[in-house]
Amino acid sequence: MKIAIDIRASSGEKVGKGWFTFHIVQNLLKLDKENEYILYTKELVPGFEYFKNAQQKAIDSGSIFWHRKVAKDIVKEECDIFFAPTSYIIPALLPKSVKTVLTVMDLVAFLYSQNHNKKAVFIEKLFFRRALKKAAYVAAISQNTKNDILSLFEYDENKIDIVYCSAGDEFKPLNKSFLEPFAKKTKLPKEYFLAVGTLEPRKNYTTLIEAFAQVHQKYPQYHLIIVGGKGWQYEKIFQSIRDHYLTKFVHNLGYVSSSSLVRLYNLAKAFVFPSYYEGFGIPPLEAMKSGCPVIASHSSSIPEVVGDAGLLIHPESSVEIAAAMIKLIKNPDLCENLRSEGFLQSKKFSWAVSAKRLLDIFAKLEG
DSSP states (O other), rough: OOEEEEGGGSSSOHHHHHHHHOOOOOOHHHSSSSSSEEEEEEEOTTTTTTTTTEEEEEEOOOOOHHHHHHHHHHHHTSSEEEESSSHHHHHHSSTTEEEEEEEEOOHHHSSGGSSHHHHHHHHHHHHHHHHHOOOSSSESSSSSHHHHHHHHHHOOOOGGGEEEOOOOTOSSOOOHHHHHHHHHHOOOSSSSEEEEEEBBBBGGGHHHHHHHHHHHHHHOOOOEEEEEOOOTTTTTHHHHHHHTOOOOTTTEEOOOHHHHHHHHHHHHHHEEEEEESSSSSSHHHHHTTTTEEEEESSSTTTTHHHHEEEEEEEOOHHHHHHHHHHHHHHOOHHHHHHHHHHHHHHTOOOOOHHHHHHHHHHHHHOO
């Protein structure tokens, strides 16, 4: 078979969709030496050049025109399958003669549109229904996402499989010899909680800051570090920090490398993930693999990822979030127990296993 994949999101500074694309395609190519792959991108992505049965095609165009050019080239190349890990536009443009495997990360555009980027909501609502109608198969990244698809749209349940996300192998407990120089060089506070994710309303940072303000009153030595680029309506987050007089204690580091992030997980008191809605939620998994205790929302897919290995809180309750943070400050034994449980829970997710599930989907379509 000839299989086309849109790997555009895996270039540059990667967030959730980009890491999913990068890892799932890498592991797919490691498993499959028989099929031929065409990887469509805007600029060549390092890490795919070693696979003999895969070629990257860099198409220089912007906006909707890039998608149109790719769709035309897929037809010209007579590809049998198109795997869409991030976008619905190409699947909506392709003819049904090309069997499309559509990845659905989440349905935030339909369920929480008020907390999502308006342009992204418009594009997803414009193309998703058409893409789903044409899709030969759907890869949902969690059971929760599968349930959302079935509750909102008409689609054959037997043609939806769950292809979980995972976390990279670089996320693991590190020796003090790696951590102490990093902490000294970056002038990290000795005691801090960590949050990771794009600065936007859906991630619920304003409630987290309210919770941290309560913690800081009792434990003034603690800081809050936020890792994430500026997204839609990020200004409200910085305003909340100023309103609570926490500018010296809440630090936004922006986007950081994986090597820095794993060190931040290792050194944190705990990781806090108060998001309203996630299709999966990779950061809690990264934290658990790194030996960092997790506090996370009991909403959407997050309990599916965290299981019993974290403290689950109501995302709208700053009091509940603060109580969980204080609980970990006061109880070292609980922290240690959550670390142990986190290691066990994180082993349930694997990029190699997910790639095998995806390859099985391709085999079904070939049959």
